[in-house]
Amino acid sequence: MIQKKSTMLYGSLMSPLTVGHCALIRYQGQLMRTSKVVAIHSWTADMICFETLNTNYTLLPGPAQQTAAVSPLLSSMAA
Numbered sequence: 863m864i865q866k867k868s869t870m871l872y873g874s875l876m877s878p879l880t881v882g883h884c885a886l887i888r889y890q891g892q893l894m895r896t897s898k899v900v901a902i903h904s905w906t907a908d909m910i911c912f913e914t915l916n917t918n919y920t921l922l923p924g925p926a927q928q929t930a931a932v933s934p935l936l937s938s939m940a941a
Contacts, residue, residue, distance in 0.1 A: 866916060866917055866918050867918070868919075869918070869920070870919075871889050871919065871924075872922050873888050873890070874923065875921070876888050879899060879910065879912060880899065881900065881902060884898055885919070887921065888924075896914045896919070897916050897917070908922070908923070
C-alpha cells in the first residue's frame, strides 16, 4: 500500500470544507486548491485535519495577513 504524504500549512479555508469537493486554502498570500477531500478527521479552533485523494493535511490558523494582496478573482467575486 502506498503511503500518502502529510502536509502542515499555516493558512485559512476560503470555502466550506466538504467531503467530495476540493478544499480552497489561502496560504502565504496565495490560493491553493487541493484534490477532492475524502475525510475530515478533526476540526477544532486550533487545527483542522483532513485527507484528500493524495495528501493528509493539517491546517493551522496562520498569522494575520493584513499585508497580503487580495486576489483580483476574490475581489470580483465579492462585488
